[in-house]
Amino acid sequence: MEPKKKAITAAVVGTALGVGGLVVVAMPASAGSAPKLPQVSAEELVQSVAAAKPAAFDGTVTVSNDLGLPAMANAMPGAGALNVNSAHVYSDGAKNMKVALTKGTAQETIVHTGNTVWDYNSQTNSATKTTIPADVATKHGMTDGKAADPATAAKELLAKVRESSNVAVDGTATVADRPAYELVLTPKPTERTLLREIRIAVDSQTRMPLRLSVLSNGTTAPALELAFSQIEFAPQPADLFAFTPPKGAKVTEKQAKVDDKTKALANEAQASTKFVGDGWDTVVTGKVPADMLKAQPAQGERKGMDPQKMLSRFGKRVSGTWGSGYLFTTKVGGAVLTDDGRFAAGAVPEQVLYEALGAK
Incomplete structure (x- = not known):
C-alpha cells in the first residue's frame, strides 16, 4: 500500500x-x-x-x-x-x-x-x-x-x-x-x-x-x-x-522526558500497528499494552479505575471468528477492542472492522 x-x-x-x-x-x-x-x-x-x-x-x-x-x-x-x-x-x-x-x-x-x-x-x-x-x-x-x-x-x-x-x-x-x-x-x-x-x-x-x-x-x-x-x-x-x-x-x-518504560510501550505499539485496506475505508489495527486493561488502584488523590467496567458501560458486547470484545460506534466511525487487547478503528461500518481484525 x-x-x-x-x-x-x-x-x-x-x-x-x-x-x-x-x-x-x-x-x-x-x-x-x-x-x-x-x-x-x-x-x-x-x-x-x-x-x-x-x-x-x-x-x-x-x-x-x-x-x-x-x-x-x-x-x-x-x-x-x-x-x-x-x-x-x-x-x-x-x-x-x-x-x-x-x-x-x-x-x-x-x-x-x-x-x-x-x-x-x-x-x-x-x-x-x-x-x-x-x-x-x-x-x-x-x-x-x-x-x-x-x-x-x-x-x-x-x-x-x-x-x-x-x-x-x-x-x-x-x-x-x-x-x-x-x-x-x-x-x-x-x-x-x-x-x-x-x-x-x-x-x-x-x-x-x-x-x-x-x-x-x-x-x-x-x-x-x-x-x-x-x-x-x-x-x-x-x-x-x-x-x-x-x-x-x-x-x-515538571520536566518532560521519555523514560525507558514509555519508550518500550511506544515501540511495542508501533510494532503491532498496521493498516488494513486503503482509502477512506482503511482500518488501523494494533494491540494496546496489557497494563491498560488492568484495574488501576487509587493512589493519593487519584481515584482508582477499572477499564473493564468502563468498556462494558460504553461498549456493545460483540463476537465473531476474530474473537470477542467491545464495539464502540459514532455517526462517523467505530472501533473494536478485543478481550486480548487487539483493536481496529476507522470511519467504516462495523463489518469492515471485523474483517480487519480477521485479516492475516
Whole structure:
C-alpha cells in the first residue's frame, strides 16, 4: 500500500474519532451570504492551502458536535475536549500559541512558548509548568506547536485524504465575516465508509482554513463542525505569551522526558500497528499494552479505575471468528477492542472492522 494511502486512516480517525486532537483546528461562524470571488480550480486551491505560510492571528473558536458519543464526560482521552463551549486562540505565526478554553464556568489556559508549556485551571486555581528539554523536543516534535495550529492540522488532513477523494470547489461562503472558498472532499465510489464528505472553508486571502465540517451518510447536518466565529489577522504582542500564575495558585513544575518504560510501550505499539485496506475505508489495527486493561488502584488523590467496567458501560458486547470484545460506534466511525487487547478503528461500518481484525 502506498504511504499516502496508509495515511488516510490517521486523517479519518483523527477527524472523526480522535476529535480531541482537532478541537483547536478551526471552529465555525454562522452562515452568511455567498461572496463573489475569482474562480479557482480545486487543484489550485489545494496547492495554495499547502503553500500558505502560518499567519499571526487572534480568533474565537466554537465546536458543534453531533457525533453520537456516549455521555462519558472525561472518561476517555480526548473526550473532554468535546465539552468545550468556546476557545480563544492566539498565535504569533511561529512557535508561540495561547489557548483559553471555556467549559461551563471553568476556564483552562494553555500557553506554549518555546520549550515551555503552562496549563492553568481556574476551577482549581492550579497551574502546571512543563519544561521540554531541547533533545526531547527535537526527537519528538514537541516544539513546533503544530498540534494546536489550525492551519497546519487542516493542511495535513487535506494532504492525507485527497488521494482517495474527489475534490471540488463548491461555491463560496462567509465565515467569521471573511470571504472563503468551499473545498469539498468526497470518497470515491469504491470506498466503504460512513463519511459522505469533508468540507473545508478556505480564507480567500490568507488561504487559512476557517471551518472544517464532517458529514456522515444519511444526514444533512454535520456530525462535527469546527470553525472560527471571529478572527483577526495581525501581529500579536510578545507579552501575550508570557504567563504569570494568579495569586494563590498552586504551581507544579515538571520536566518532560521519555523514560525507558514509555519508550518500550511506544515501540511495542508501533510494532503491532498496521493498516488494513486503503482509502477512506482503511482500518488501523494494533494491540494496546496489557497494563491498560488492568484495574488501576487509587493512589493519593487519584481515584482508582477499572477499564473493564468502563468498556462494558460504553461498549456493545460483540463476537465473531476474530474473537470477542467491545464495539464502540459514532455517526462517523467505530472501533473494536478485543478481550486480548487487539483493536481496529476507522470511519467504516462495523463489518469492515471485523474483517480487519480477521485479516492475516
